[in-house]
Amino acid sequence: MHEHELFDAEATAVPSELQGLTDALATAEGKFLDKPNVVGVALGHKITDGVMSDTPSIMVLVSHKVPADMLRPADRVTKTVDNTPTDVLEVGHLVAGGEAPAEPLRAVDAQTLASRVRPVRPGYSVGHPKVTAGTIGAGCYDIAPLPGMPPRYYVLSNNHVLANSNDAQIGDPVYQPGVFDGGGPADAIGRLARYVPIRFDGTCNYVDAAIAEVPFDTIDRDIYWSGYPTTAATAAAVGQLVKKTGRTTHFTTGRVTAVNATVNVGYGGGKVARFCNQIITTTMSAGGDSGSLVLDWENRPVGLLFAGSAVATILNPIATVQVALGVRLWP
Known part of the structure; x- marks a missing residue:
């Protein structure tokens, strides 16, 4: 298959x-x-x-x-x-939104998603040691014919969260929570297993995605405040209502405003990457939310959040993410 x-x-x-x-x-x-x-x-x-x-x-x-x-x-x-x-x-100035803001965050209850949790649920802080912090989108496992016994389990997030925008080695540790939230070597939840390289040469990228292998008992698939995904993926539709839980803005909702988008996204230091076949929503994220899994009202996965601005959020189609990384979120 x-x-x-x-x-x-x-x-x-x-x-x-x-x-x-x-x-x-x-x-x-x-x-x-x-x-x-x-x-x-x-x-x-x-x-x-x-x-x-x-x-x-x-x-x-x-x-x-x-x-x-x-x-x-x-x-x-x-x-x-x-x-x-x-x-x-x-849509504003689009930037990859994986890293937490440089200034201290306000001391509000939502800071709980920046804490160390075992087993951790999607929505919580995570990051490569050289990255401030992003968000765990989902627990997942290797694609294989069903039924079967998955050989490995992973946390899903963005390349720029788990693989430092290509500047990482397979096997690097991944901290939960991320460094910005106090994470360090003692908080390593797993190791970088795969990522899709981001190209900065003007050719199309389709996903900003990576996975870190983790012990089975350290990750849950129950997304904080949303619950379990109910299917592998569903297509985005213009006007569709969606939701996500992320490390910084927590539970938010949005509406799909455009699909099949080709957008230029800034990655800092003057680097710009072009992404094709993307999903645009109203604003529903901020720095540190990248990697969040975006669901529809029926908990069907729609996209992987990776970039945005003050007025818009950008998603990779989640089916494309799973194929690119060779993983699945459900069943």
């Missing part, structure tokens, strides 16, 4: 009402991505006065909106692409 066959085809499908826009999306990538202020393009529904319509559109993602009369004609977004309506969606 091939790895991709372990997931329902619908888990990675483009929503039916947007399937006819993929050619227009490709045109939009070539036409708009090099314009000032544009950080990505995606598929979605036109939004007017904050209300999402039923009109399928090419979403042009900008760091901030600028009045048309302040732009050169060559820098303006056309009203259509290949006869498909366009819409401009402000």
Whole structure:
């Protein structure tokens, strides 16, 4: 059985009402991505006065909106692409959001997700020794035909949380909690097992993901405040309500605003990585939440949170993550 066959085809499908826009999306990538202020393009529904319509559109993602009369004609977004309506969606300056903020956090009850816990639940602090802190998204295990006996078990998070944005060695320790939250050698929960390298050469990345192997009895799959995943994966739909639990902002909810997004994401030090086929939601995260598993209202996994801004959050489709790493979250 091939790895991709372990997931329902619908888990990675483009929503039916947007399937006819993929050619227009490709045109939009070539036409708009090099314009000032544009950080990505995606598929979605036109939004007017904050209300999402039923009109399928090419979403042009900008760091901030600028009045048309302040732009050169060559820098303006056309009203259509290949006869498909366009819409401009402000998403802020997108950055990989795995690391905890540099300033001390407020002393509030939510700090409990920054503590040491055994067995640990998804939603809690974790990190490579060279990273401040991110979030455990899920417990998972190696893909194998069902039924069977999984040989190894893992915690799932981002590359930039567990593998320090490619600057790590397989076998490096992973701390729970992360260093920012007081974690050290005595708090090692496991060791880096696999990660998908992030490319910074302008070619498409599809996931920012990594796993650390852990003893079976140190990880639970019961996500703090949400519960157990109810399936392996489900596709994102524009307008869909979603939720997550993360180390910094804890339990939050959001709405999917665009899918099949191509976005440029900053990783600090001037490094930018392009990600394709991503999911955009309203803001539901902050620094330290990266690695969180995003679920729908029925606890079906939708995406792995890895980046965002003050006004938007970016997810890798969770089916793609599992295939890329050779793991599964359910059953």
